[in-house]
Amino acid sequence: MTMQPWFSDARLGIFVHWGIYAVDGVQESWSFYDGTLSYETYMRQLEGFTADRFDADSWAALFARSGAGYAVLTAKHHDGVALWDTKANGLSTVHATPAGRDVIAEYTTALRAHGLKVGLYYSHLDWSHPDYASQRHHDPTRAWMTDNRYSMAPKGREDAEAWERFLAFHRTQITELVANYRPDLLWFDGQWERTERQWRMRELREEILARAPQTVLNARMLGHGDYATPEQGVPLVAPQGPWELCLTLTDSWGFRHDDTSTKSVRQLVRYFTETMGMGGNLLLGIGPRADGTIPREQADRLTSLGDWIARHSPAVRGTTAGLPQGHHYGPSTLSADRRTLYLMCFDAPREFIAVRGLRNGIRRVFVVGTGTELDHRTVGGFPQHGVPGVLYIDAPDAREQDEYATVVAVELGGELELYQGAGHG
Numbered sequence: 001m002t003m004q005p006w007f008s009d010a011r012l013g014i015f016v017h018w019g020i021y022a023v024d025g026v027q028e029s030w031s032f033y034d035g036t037l038s039y040e041t042y043m044r045q046l047e048g049f050t051a052d053r054f055d056a057d058s059w060a061a062l063f064a065r066s067g068a069g070y071a072v073l074t075a076k077h078h079d080g081v082a083l084w085d086t087k088a089n090g091l092s093t094v095h096a097t098p099a100g101r102d103v104i105a106e107y108t109t110a111l112r113a114h115g116l117k118v119g120l121y122y123s124h125l126d127w128s129h130p131d132y133a134s135q136r137h138h139d140p141t142r143a144w145m146t147d148n149r150y151s152m153a154p155k156g157r158e159d160a161e162a163w164e165r166f167l168a169f170h171r172t173q174i175t176e177l178v179a180n181y182r183p184d185l186l187w188f189d190g191q192w193e194r195t196e197r198q199w200r201m202r203e204l205r206e207e208i209l210a211r212a213p214q215t216v217l218n219a220r221m222l223g224h225g226d227y228a229t230p231e232q233g234v235p236l237v238a239p240q241g242p243w244e245l246c247l248t249l250t251d252s253w254g255f256r257h258d259d260t261s262t263k264s265v266r267q268l269v270r271y272f273t274e275t276m277g278m279g280g281n282l283l284l285g286i287g288p289r290a291d292g293t294i295p296r297e298q299a300d301r302l303t304s305l306g307d308w309i310a311r312h313s314p315a316v317r318g319t320t321a322g323l324p325q326g327h328h329y330g331p332s333t334l335s336a337d338r339r340t341l342y343l344m345c346f347d348a349p350r351e352f353i354a355v356r357g358l359r360n361g362i363r364r365v366f367v368v369g370t371g372t373e374l375d376h377r378t379v380g381g382f383p384q385h386g387v388p389g390v391l392y393i394d395a396p397d398a399r400e401q402d403e404y405a406t407v408v409a410v411e412l413g414g415e416l417e418l419y420q421g422a423g424h425g
Contacts, residue, residue, distance in 0.1 A: 003226045003242050004216055006117055006184070010069025011276055011316055012309070013119065014302070015246055015285040016059075017074050017253040020081055020097065022290040023048035025257035029078035033127055033150055042079070043128075045290075051099035054292025056110035062294065064114045066302035067309030067316070072119030072187045072283065073107050075177060080128030084180070088172040091128060103292075108181045117184040120177055124199060124220075125190035127151070129169060134162035138195050151193050167200070171207065178211050185216045188225070196222035218244075229283075234274050238321070244281040247271055249298050255287035262297045265304040266346075269404040272305065273344045277331025279321030311369045312407045315342035327357050327418065338415040342368065345406045349395035353408060357420060359388050361413035367400045368407040385424040 021028040023045035032042040063071050076082045082092040084104035093099045108118045126132045127150035136152045153159065177183060186208065191199065205224040208215055219225035228239035231246050249268070251261040263271075268284070275282045284305075286298045309316055315333050322332030322341060333342045345353060358378075365374045374394050381389030393408060400406070 004184070004214060006069065007216055007227070007281070008242055008279075008320075009318065010117065011281055012066065012068045012272065012305075013244070013281060013283040014063045014066065014068045014071040015121075015253075015283045016071060016288065017077070017255075017285060018103075018288045018292075019074055019077050019079065019083065019254065020045040020049045020093075020290070021077075021079070022255040022288065025255055027252070027256075028074075028254040029123075029127065033078070033148065039150075046081070046096050047098070049093060049097040049099055049290050051093065051097075051101055051103060051290070051292045054099075054101070054103060054106070054288075056103070056106035057113070059107070059288075059294070060110035060114040060116060062299055062302055063111070063116060066284075066306040068116065068284075070117035070119050070185060071107075071111055072121050072185065073104070074121040075104055076122055076126075076173065078123045078125055078127050078190055080126040082173065084176070086173055086176055088169050088176070089129075104177075104181055108183070118181065119185035119187050120181065120183040121187040121189060122174060122177060123190035124170065124188060125151070125193050126166070126170075129166055131159075131162040131166040131169070134159040134166065135194060135198060137193060138198065163198075171204070174204070174208065175211070178208055178215065182212060183215065185218070187218045187229075188220045191220045191222055196224075234271065235278070238278040238280065243279070244283050245271070245275045246283040246285060248285040249301060250287070252287060253285050255289050255295070262301060265301060265308070266404045268301060268305050269308050270346060272309075273331045273405055276316065276319075277322050277333060277344065308402070308404055311402065312342075312405075314340075314409065315344075315368055315407045323355075323418070324420070328353075328355050334416060339412050341410040341412065341416065343408045343410065345401075345408065346404075348398065348401055349406070351395055353393040353395060355391040355393070355410065357388060357418050358391050358412075359386075359417035359419055362391065363411040363413055365393050365408060365410050367396050368409050369402065370400050372396065372400050374408065382424045386419065387421065387424050388419050 017028055031037045032039045080091050085094040085102045086092050094102050111118050133151055134153050135158050201221045201224045217225045219228045227242035229244055229246055249263055250259045252259045272282045288294045318336050319333035322334045328343055331344045362376055365376045374396060376393045378389040378391050381387050
Protein backbone atom coordinates (compact mmCIF):
# COMPACT_ATOMS: atom_id res chain seq x y z
CA MET A 1 0.00 0.00 0.00
CA THR A 2 1.21 3.50 -0.87
CA MET A 3 -1.91 5.23 0.40
CA GLN A 4 -0.89 8.51 2.01
CA PRO A 5 -2.64 10.22 4.95
CA TRP A 6 -3.29 13.37 2.92
CA PHE A 7 -5.75 11.51 0.69
CA SER A 8 -8.42 10.74 3.27
CA ASP A 9 -7.87 14.11 4.93
CA ALA A 10 -8.51 15.96 1.65
CA ARG A 11 -12.21 15.00 1.45
CA LEU A 12 -12.74 16.89 -1.84
CA GLY A 13 -10.89 16.79 -5.14
CA ILE A 14 -11.59 18.50 -8.48
CA PHE A 15 -11.56 16.30 -11.60
CA VAL A 16 -10.73 18.31 -14.72
CA HIS A 17 -11.50 16.81 -18.13
CA TRP A 18 -9.82 19.12 -20.63
CA GLY A 19 -8.73 18.31 -24.13
CA ILE A 20 -9.41 18.91 -27.80
CA TYR A 21 -12.96 17.56 -27.37
CA ALA A 22 -13.86 20.92 -25.80
CA VAL A 23 -13.40 22.66 -29.18
CA ASP A 24 -16.64 21.32 -30.66
CA GLY A 25 -18.07 20.33 -27.29
CA VAL A 26 -18.30 16.64 -28.15
CA GLN A 27 -17.95 13.62 -25.90
CA GLU A 28 -14.33 13.02 -25.02
CA SER A 29 -12.81 10.23 -27.17
CA TRP A 30 -15.97 8.10 -27.22
CA SER A 31 -17.57 10.24 -29.92
CA PHE A 32 -15.28 8.78 -32.61
CA TYR A 33 -14.99 5.36 -30.97
CA ASP A 34 -18.76 4.82 -31.18
CA GLY A 35 -19.05 6.33 -34.65
CA THR A 36 -20.88 9.52 -33.70
CA LEU A 37 -18.06 11.35 -35.49
CA SER A 38 -15.42 10.15 -37.88
CA TYR A 39 -11.92 9.96 -36.47
CA GLU A 40 -10.82 12.62 -38.94
CA THR A 41 -13.58 15.03 -37.85
CA TYR A 42 -12.73 14.47 -34.21
CA MET A 43 -9.02 15.07 -34.74
CA ARG A 44 -9.63 18.29 -36.68
CA GLN A 45 -10.37 19.75 -33.26
CA LEU A 46 -6.59 19.86 -32.76
CA GLU A 47 -6.65 22.97 -34.97
CA GLY A 48 -8.99 24.80 -32.59
CA PHE A 49 -7.41 24.00 -29.23
CA THR A 50 -5.85 27.35 -28.32
CA ALA A 51 -5.78 27.44 -24.49
CA ASP A 52 -5.30 31.18 -25.06
CA ARG A 53 -7.15 32.12 -21.85
CA PHE A 54 -5.81 29.32 -19.71
CA ASP A 55 -4.57 30.64 -16.38
CA ALA A 56 -3.35 27.81 -14.17
CA ASP A 57 -3.09 30.08 -11.15
CA SER A 58 -6.75 31.07 -11.45
CA TRP A 59 -7.72 27.41 -11.69
CA ALA A 60 -5.71 26.54 -8.60
CA ALA A 61 -7.10 29.49 -6.64
CA LEU A 62 -10.66 28.40 -7.51
CA PHE A 63 -9.97 24.80 -6.50
CA ALA A 64 -8.50 25.94 -3.18
CA ARG A 65 -11.50 28.26 -2.68
CA SER A 66 -13.82 25.28 -3.25
CA GLY A 67 -12.33 23.51 -0.23
CA ALA A 68 -10.58 20.86 -2.31
CA GLY A 69 -7.33 19.29 -1.18
CA TYR A 70 -6.29 18.00 -4.60
CA ALA A 71 -7.13 18.07 -8.28
CA VAL A 72 -6.81 15.57 -11.12
CA LEU A 73 -6.29 16.72 -14.73
CA THR A 74 -6.60 14.53 -17.82
CA ALA A 75 -2.99 14.40 -18.97
CA LYS A 76 -4.11 12.03 -21.73
CA HIS A 77 -7.58 10.68 -22.45
CA HIS A 78 -8.43 7.69 -24.67
CA ASP A 79 -7.95 9.81 -27.81
CA GLY A 80 -4.19 9.80 -27.18
CA VAL A 81 -3.70 13.57 -27.16
CA ALA A 82 -1.16 14.46 -24.47
CA LEU A 83 -1.35 17.76 -22.60
CA TRP A 84 2.38 17.77 -21.95
CA ASP A 85 5.54 17.85 -24.04
CA THR A 86 5.79 14.10 -24.52
CA LYS A 87 8.79 12.81 -26.41
CA ALA A 88 7.08 9.48 -27.11
CA ASN A 89 5.24 10.84 -30.17
CA GLY A 90 4.08 14.13 -31.65
CA LEU A 91 0.43 13.97 -30.60
CA SER A 92 0.38 16.65 -27.91
CA THR A 93 -0.97 20.12 -27.23
CA VAL A 94 2.63 21.34 -27.47
CA HIS A 95 3.29 20.14 -31.02
CA ALA A 96 -0.10 19.47 -32.63
CA THR A 97 -2.30 22.42 -31.54
CA PRO A 98 -2.15 26.22 -31.72
CA ALA A 99 -1.82 26.24 -27.91
CA GLY A 100 1.82 25.18 -28.17
CA ARG A 101 1.90 24.84 -24.38
CA ASP A 102 2.80 22.22 -21.82
CA VAL A 103 -0.30 22.78 -19.72
CA ILE A 104 0.63 20.00 -17.30
CA ALA A 105 3.73 21.90 -16.25
CA GLU A 106 1.72 25.07 -15.61
CA TYR A 107 -1.02 23.16 -13.79
CA THR A 108 1.32 21.28 -11.43
CA THR A 109 3.27 24.43 -10.54
CA ALA A 110 0.08 26.38 -9.78
CA LEU A 111 -1.49 23.66 -7.66
CA ARG A 112 1.58 23.34 -5.48
CA ALA A 113 1.75 27.12 -5.06
CA HIS A 114 -1.77 26.98 -3.60
CA GLY A 115 -1.02 24.06 -1.30
CA LEU A 116 -2.96 21.47 -3.32
CA LYS A 117 -1.91 17.91 -4.08
CA VAL A 118 -1.32 17.16 -7.77
CA GLY A 119 -3.24 14.42 -9.55
CA LEU A 120 -2.75 13.36 -13.17
CA TYR A 121 -5.20 11.20 -15.13
CA TYR A 122 -3.70 8.86 -17.70
CA SER A 123 -5.56 6.45 -19.96
CA HIS A 124 -3.77 3.13 -20.38
CA LEU A 125 -5.47 2.54 -23.71
CA ASP A 126 -4.79 4.79 -26.70
CA TRP A 127 -7.20 4.63 -29.60
CA SER A 128 -4.90 6.75 -31.77
CA HIS A 129 -1.70 4.74 -31.43
CA PRO A 130 -0.99 2.54 -34.47
CA ASP A 131 0.22 -0.37 -32.31
CA TYR A 132 -2.56 -0.34 -29.71
CA ALA A 133 -5.16 -2.46 -31.55
CA SER A 134 -2.66 -5.29 -31.99
CA GLN A 135 -4.08 -7.57 -29.28
CA ARG A 136 -7.41 -9.00 -28.19
CA HIS A 137 -8.63 -9.28 -24.62
CA HIS A 138 -7.77 -12.81 -23.48
CA ASP A 139 -10.98 -13.20 -21.46
CA PRO A 140 -13.71 -14.62 -23.77
CA THR A 141 -16.43 -13.02 -21.64
CA ARG A 142 -15.20 -9.66 -22.96
CA ALA A 143 -16.28 -10.52 -26.51
CA TRP A 144 -18.68 -7.56 -26.51
CA MET A 145 -15.79 -5.14 -27.11
CA THR A 146 -13.71 -7.06 -29.62
CA ASP A 147 -15.23 -5.74 -32.82
CA ASN A 148 -14.14 -2.11 -32.60
CA ARG A 149 -11.15 -1.41 -34.80
CA TYR A 150 -9.73 1.11 -32.35
CA SER A 151 -9.58 -1.50 -29.57
CA MET A 152 -8.80 -4.96 -30.81
CA ALA A 153 -6.94 -6.82 -33.50
CA PRO A 154 -9.08 -8.94 -35.80
CA LYS A 155 -9.29 -12.59 -34.80
CA GLY A 156 -6.14 -14.46 -35.72
CA ARG A 157 -4.18 -11.29 -36.48
CA GLU A 158 -2.68 -10.40 -33.13
CA ASP A 159 0.80 -8.91 -33.38
CA ALA A 160 3.01 -9.52 -30.36
CA GLU A 161 5.81 -7.28 -31.60
CA ALA A 162 3.42 -4.37 -32.13
CA TRP A 163 2.07 -4.83 -28.60
CA GLU A 164 5.59 -4.72 -27.20
CA ARG A 165 6.13 -1.45 -29.04
CA PHE A 166 2.92 -0.07 -27.57
CA LEU A 167 3.89 -1.11 -24.05
CA ALA A 168 7.24 0.63 -24.50
CA PHE A 169 5.37 3.79 -25.58
CA HIS A 170 2.94 3.44 -22.63
CA ARG A 171 5.79 3.08 -20.13
CA THR A 172 7.71 5.98 -21.67
CA GLN A 173 4.78 8.36 -21.23
CA ILE A 174 4.11 7.28 -17.65
CA THR A 175 7.80 7.65 -16.83
CA GLU A 176 7.73 11.17 -18.28
CA LEU A 177 4.80 12.13 -16.06
CA VAL A 178 6.38 10.68 -12.92
CA ALA A 179 9.88 12.01 -13.56
CA ASN A 180 8.99 15.47 -14.84
CA TYR A 181 5.95 16.41 -12.75
CA ARG A 182 6.17 14.23 -9.62
CA PRO A 183 2.40 13.81 -9.20
CA ASP A 184 1.08 12.97 -5.74
CA LEU A 185 -1.62 10.85 -7.38
CA LEU A 186 -1.82 8.94 -10.68
CA TRP A 187 -5.44 8.41 -11.70
CA PHE A 188 -5.46 5.65 -14.30
CA ASP A 189 -8.31 4.67 -16.60
CA GLY A 190 -8.87 2.59 -19.74
CA GLN A 191 -7.66 -0.67 -18.24
CA TRP A 192 -10.63 -2.77 -19.30
CA GLU A 193 -9.57 -3.63 -22.85
CA ARG A 194 -6.66 -5.86 -21.77
CA THR A 195 -5.94 -8.27 -18.92
CA GLU A 196 -3.68 -7.62 -15.96
CA ARG A 197 -0.98 -9.78 -17.54
CA GLN A 198 -1.25 -8.10 -20.93
CA TRP A 199 -0.72 -4.73 -19.25
CA ARG A 200 1.83 -6.17 -16.81
CA MET A 201 0.24 -4.08 -14.10
CA ARG A 202 2.22 -5.49 -11.20
CA GLU A 203 5.43 -4.51 -12.95
CA LEU A 204 4.03 -1.08 -13.75
CA ARG A 205 3.22 -0.46 -10.09
CA GLU A 206 6.71 -1.52 -9.10
CA GLU A 207 8.28 0.75 -11.74
CA ILE A 208 6.29 3.78 -10.59
CA LEU A 209 6.98 3.28 -6.90
CA ALA A 210 10.67 2.64 -7.50
CA ARG A 211 10.86 6.18 -8.94
CA ALA A 212 8.36 7.87 -6.62
CA PRO A 213 7.46 5.77 -3.55
CA GLN A 214 4.91 8.29 -2.21
CA THR A 215 2.72 8.22 -5.34
CA VAL A 216 -0.89 7.21 -4.71
CA LEU A 217 -2.39 4.97 -7.42
CA ASN A 218 -6.11 4.59 -8.03
CA ALA A 219 -7.81 1.22 -8.40
CA ARG A 220 -7.94 1.06 -12.19
CA MET A 221 -4.83 -1.08 -12.25
CA LEU A 222 -6.57 -4.45 -12.14
CA GLY A 223 -5.75 -5.30 -8.55
CA HIS A 224 -2.66 -3.16 -8.04
CA GLY A 225 -4.11 0.19 -7.00
CA ASP A 226 -4.52 1.80 -3.60
CA TYR A 227 -8.16 2.88 -3.46
CA ALA A 228 -11.56 2.29 -5.07
CA THR A 229 -13.17 4.68 -7.57
CA PRO A 230 -16.96 4.22 -7.86
CA GLU A 231 -18.31 6.48 -10.58
CA GLN A 232 -21.39 8.73 -10.79
CA GLY A 233 -23.44 7.13 -7.99
CA VAL A 234 -23.02 7.14 -4.21
CA PRO A 235 -22.62 3.50 -3.14
CA LEU A 236 -25.10 2.09 -0.63
CA VAL A 237 -22.30 0.16 1.06
CA ALA A 238 -18.89 1.78 1.38
CA PRO A 239 -16.11 0.02 -0.55
CA GLN A 240 -13.50 -1.62 1.62
CA GLY A 241 -10.53 0.61 2.35
CA PRO A 242 -10.01 4.14 1.05
CA TRP A 243 -12.32 5.25 -1.74
CA GLU A 244 -13.44 8.18 -3.82
CA LEU A 245 -16.68 8.90 -5.69
CA CYS A 246 -16.01 10.55 -9.05
CA LEU A 247 -19.02 12.61 -10.09
CA THR A 248 -19.71 15.14 -12.84
CA LEU A 249 -20.89 18.62 -11.90
CA THR A 250 -23.04 18.62 -15.05
CA ASP A 251 -24.13 15.50 -16.96
CA SER A 252 -20.81 15.37 -18.85
CA TRP A 253 -17.15 15.01 -17.99
CA GLY A 254 -15.78 17.46 -20.55
CA PHE A 255 -17.22 20.74 -21.79
CA ARG A 256 -20.41 20.33 -23.81
CA HIS A 257 -22.23 23.27 -25.39
CA ASP A 258 -25.57 21.51 -25.02
CA ASP A 259 -25.19 20.39 -21.40
CA THR A 260 -26.98 22.85 -19.12
CA SER A 261 -27.76 20.31 -16.39
CA THR A 262 -25.55 21.84 -13.72
CA LYS A 263 -26.14 20.29 -10.31
CA SER A 264 -27.44 22.68 -7.67
CA VAL A 265 -25.42 23.68 -4.63
CA ARG A 266 -27.86 21.73 -2.48
CA GLN A 267 -27.28 18.60 -4.57
CA LEU A 268 -23.51 19.02 -4.35
CA VAL A 269 -23.59 19.47 -0.57
CA ARG A 270 -25.70 16.33 -0.33
CA TYR A 271 -23.36 14.28 -2.51
CA PHE A 272 -20.37 15.60 -0.57
CA THR A 273 -21.76 14.91 2.90
CA GLU A 274 -23.18 11.50 1.99
CA THR A 275 -19.82 10.44 0.55
CA MET A 276 -17.90 11.92 3.47
CA GLY A 277 -20.26 10.30 5.96
CA MET A 278 -19.35 6.89 4.50
CA GLY A 279 -15.64 7.62 4.73
CA GLY A 280 -15.00 8.53 1.09
CA ASN A 281 -13.76 11.50 -0.89
CA LEU A 282 -15.74 13.32 -3.57
CA LEU A 283 -13.87 13.92 -6.84
CA LEU A 284 -16.06 16.50 -8.55
CA GLY A 285 -15.75 16.76 -12.33
CA ILE A 286 -15.66 20.01 -14.31
CA GLY A 287 -15.03 20.71 -18.00
CA PRO A 288 -13.19 23.87 -19.11
CA ARG A 289 -13.69 25.35 -22.57
CA ALA A 290 -11.02 24.94 -25.26
CA ASP A 291 -9.65 28.39 -24.41
CA GLY A 292 -9.03 27.28 -20.83
CA THR A 293 -11.85 29.17 -19.12
CA ILE A 294 -14.12 27.39 -16.66
CA PRO A 295 -17.84 28.05 -17.30
CA ARG A 296 -19.24 30.57 -14.84
CA GLU A 297 -21.98 28.24 -13.62
CA GLN A 298 -19.41 25.59 -12.71
CA ALA A 299 -17.08 28.08 -11.02
CA ASP A 300 -19.98 29.51 -9.01
CA ARG A 301 -20.97 26.03 -7.80
CA LEU A 302 -17.41 25.34 -6.65
CA THR A 303 -17.30 28.65 -4.79
CA SER A 304 -20.63 27.99 -3.07
CA LEU A 305 -19.59 24.47 -2.09
CA GLY A 306 -16.41 25.97 -0.66
CA ASP A 307 -18.44 28.45 1.36
CA TRP A 308 -20.44 25.61 2.92
CA ILE A 309 -17.28 23.65 3.72
CA ALA A 310 -15.67 26.73 5.30
CA ARG A 311 -18.72 27.33 7.51
CA HIS A 312 -18.65 23.72 8.68
CA SER A 313 -14.94 23.01 8.68
CA PRO A 314 -14.87 21.13 12.04
CA ALA A 315 -17.30 18.57 10.59
CA VAL A 316 -15.12 18.09 7.51
CA ARG A 317 -11.45 18.45 8.41
CA GLY A 318 -9.83 15.69 10.41
CA THR A 319 -12.99 13.60 10.65
CA THR A 320 -13.84 10.03 9.72
CA ALA A 321 -16.97 8.16 8.69
CA GLY A 322 -19.80 8.73 11.12
CA LEU A 323 -22.75 6.67 12.33
CA PRO A 324 -23.91 3.54 10.49
CA GLN A 325 -27.30 3.70 8.84
CA GLY A 326 -30.24 3.64 11.22
CA HIS A 327 -28.79 5.76 14.01
CA HIS A 328 -29.52 9.16 12.44
CA TYR A 329 -31.59 10.12 9.41
CA GLY A 330 -28.78 11.66 7.45
CA PRO A 331 -25.02 11.40 7.07
CA SER A 332 -22.63 12.15 9.90
CA THR A 333 -18.92 12.37 10.61
CA LEU A 334 -16.84 11.64 13.69
CA SER A 335 -13.90 13.62 15.06
CA ALA A 336 -10.47 11.98 15.07
CA ASP A 337 -10.62 11.48 18.85
CA ARG A 338 -14.06 9.82 18.46
CA ARG A 339 -15.59 12.21 21.00
CA THR A 340 -17.64 14.51 18.75
CA LEU A 341 -20.36 13.52 16.29
CA TYR A 342 -21.39 15.86 13.50
CA LEU A 343 -24.96 15.31 12.29
CA MET A 344 -25.97 16.58 8.83
CA CYS A 345 -29.58 17.69 8.41
CA PHE A 346 -30.67 18.35 4.83
CA ASP A 347 -34.21 19.43 5.63
CA ALA A 348 -35.24 21.95 8.27
CA PRO A 349 -35.59 19.91 11.51
CA ARG A 350 -39.12 19.91 12.91
CA GLU A 351 -39.28 19.94 16.70
CA PHE A 352 -36.27 17.66 17.25
CA ILE A 353 -33.33 15.70 15.83
CA ALA A 354 -33.18 12.09 17.04
CA VAL A 355 -30.14 9.84 17.45
CA ARG A 356 -30.55 6.19 18.39
CA GLY A 357 -28.15 3.74 19.95
CA LEU A 358 -25.77 6.11 21.74
CA ARG A 359 -24.36 4.56 24.88
CA ASN A 360 -22.42 7.73 25.74
CA GLY A 361 -23.36 10.53 28.03
CA ILE A 362 -23.68 13.92 26.31
CA ARG A 363 -21.53 16.90 27.28
CA ARG A 364 -23.18 19.46 25.03
CA VAL A 365 -24.85 19.92 21.65
CA PHE A 366 -24.43 22.97 19.40
CA VAL A 367 -24.93 24.25 15.87
CA VAL A 368 -21.72 24.23 13.85
CA GLY A 369 -21.06 27.63 12.35
CA THR A 370 -22.92 29.64 14.98
CA GLY A 371 -22.00 27.86 18.22
CA THR A 372 -25.54 28.11 19.54
CA GLU A 373 -26.14 25.38 22.13
CA LEU A 374 -29.22 23.18 21.85
CA ASP A 375 -31.19 21.54 24.64
CA HIS A 376 -31.26 17.75 24.59
CA ARG A 377 -32.55 14.81 26.59
CA THR A 378 -32.49 11.03 26.42
CA VAL A 379 -35.88 9.30 26.45
CA GLY A 380 -36.66 5.65 27.15
CA GLY A 381 -34.22 2.78 26.94
CA PHE A 382 -33.55 -0.23 29.14
CA PRO A 383 -30.16 0.70 30.63
CA GLN A 384 -29.96 -2.25 33.03
CA HIS A 385 -29.92 -4.47 29.94
CA GLY A 386 -27.60 -2.24 27.95
CA VAL A 387 -30.27 -0.75 25.69
CA PRO A 388 -29.88 3.06 25.52
CA GLY A 389 -32.73 5.47 25.01
CA VAL A 390 -33.16 7.88 22.10
CA LEU A 391 -31.29 11.17 22.22
CA TYR A 392 -33.67 13.99 21.32
CA ILE A 393 -32.08 17.32 20.37
CA ASP A 394 -34.28 20.42 20.17
CA ALA A 395 -34.41 21.71 16.61
CA PRO A 396 -32.36 24.86 16.06
CA ASP A 397 -34.19 28.10 15.39
CA ALA A 398 -34.77 28.85 11.71
CA ARG A 399 -32.17 31.63 11.90
CA GLU A 400 -29.57 29.06 12.97
CA GLN A 401 -30.23 26.70 10.09
CA ASP A 402 -28.06 26.51 6.99
CA GLU A 403 -29.56 27.01 3.55
CA TYR A 404 -28.12 23.74 2.23
CA ALA A 405 -27.44 21.49 5.22
CA THR A 406 -27.41 22.30 8.91
CA VAL A 407 -24.72 20.58 10.97
CA VAL A 408 -25.20 19.83 14.66
CA ALA A 409 -22.23 18.80 16.83
CA VAL A 410 -22.77 16.33 19.67
CA GLU A 411 -19.92 16.29 22.18
CA LEU A 412 -19.79 12.92 23.91
CA GLY A 413 -18.65 12.03 27.41
CA GLY A 414 -16.05 9.65 25.98
CA GLU A 415 -15.17 7.83 22.79
CA LEU A 416 -18.21 6.86 20.72
CA GLU A 417 -19.95 3.70 21.90
CA LEU A 418 -22.89 2.36 19.93
CA TYR A 419 -25.63 -0.14 20.67
CA GLN A 420 -26.64 -2.13 17.60
CA GLY A 421 -28.67 -4.94 19.10
CA ALA A 422 -32.24 -6.12 18.71
CA GLY A 423 -33.55 -4.66 21.97
CA HIS A 424 -34.70 -6.47 25.12
CA GLY A 425 -37.99 -7.98 26.04
